[in-house]
Amino acid sequence: MERVGRSLLRDAAYQRLRAAIVDGSLAPGVALRPDDLADSLGLSKAPVRDAISRLTAEGLVESKPQSYTRVTPLVEKDVADAAAVVGAMHDLALRSVTLTAGQLDRMRTAGARFAAAVRGGDLDAALDADDELHAVPVLAGGNAAAALTIERFTPLIRRAERLLWASPHGERSVRQHDELIEALTSGDTARAVAVNRVIWGHIHQGDHHGTD
Structure with missing residues (x-):
């Protein structure tokens, strides 16, 4: 050993x-x-x-x-492929959980930290807060395979996201986080999944001006 x-x-x-x-x-x-x-x-x-x-x-x-x-260079197709896989894993997590009040509060806290970091130009803090926010339903779902897949492919996406969150498009991510949390708070799983697909879908479609 x-x-x-x-x-x-x-x-x-x-x-x-x-x-x-x-x-x-x-x-x-x-x-x-x-x-x-x-x-x-x-x-x-x-x-x-x-x-x-x-x-x-x-x-x-x-x-x-x-x-x-x-x-490796930052290849658009590689980023889009990774985003499609990661987005699907988050879809799976959202469909399988009903979050507690405490878990929703953790998402709200992370969302507030993300918004402050984006507006303050602190990209490292934005990355950490975004990871924390999206990890809540994944951890609640308890699907280890989904969690490992997300961990495996997220770094490919993060390199592209660092370029975006220094731009005005970071504000769109802030709004999308709010919409996701609102849908989960109301128990509207279909809406939560739809918002999640918008969050990840811009990268999947190769639109690097609209990633989460």
Whole structure:
């Protein structure tokens, strides 16, 4: 069995590299050299190589043997495909739950944090608040496969969303969150699913001016 210490280092390398790709610190097309990354992260090369392999499987890194390993470009079709899958998983969660008052309050709190972050230009806080808001029905539904699928594909979408939430279209996302919470509060599952499809549908259709 693998030693815990090594597993934790591997996870740390993966999480830090994925975060750097999503927030743009490692921009699309940037070459990834395990030696350099290991030095900058203060880790050995083994966990960094493992992290790169995981990120390649997730579509955030691309590699050609004996040629390059680099951050993937932001490809519209890849973002749209990921959004379609993630949106479907959120649909599934919304159809399977009736949220408690406490869970709805958590969504409202996250929605308020999202709105403040968008208006204040704090994209990291906006991402965190958006994750928290949408996670409430997913966690309430208890479908582990749906949750894992969302976690797997969301980073592909987040790179595009960072560009949008600095624009006036962030206000549309604020309104859509309010509409989603209102529908869930009234127990209108059909309306909640319809709003959710609008939220994710803009990306699915390749309209990068209207993502959540």
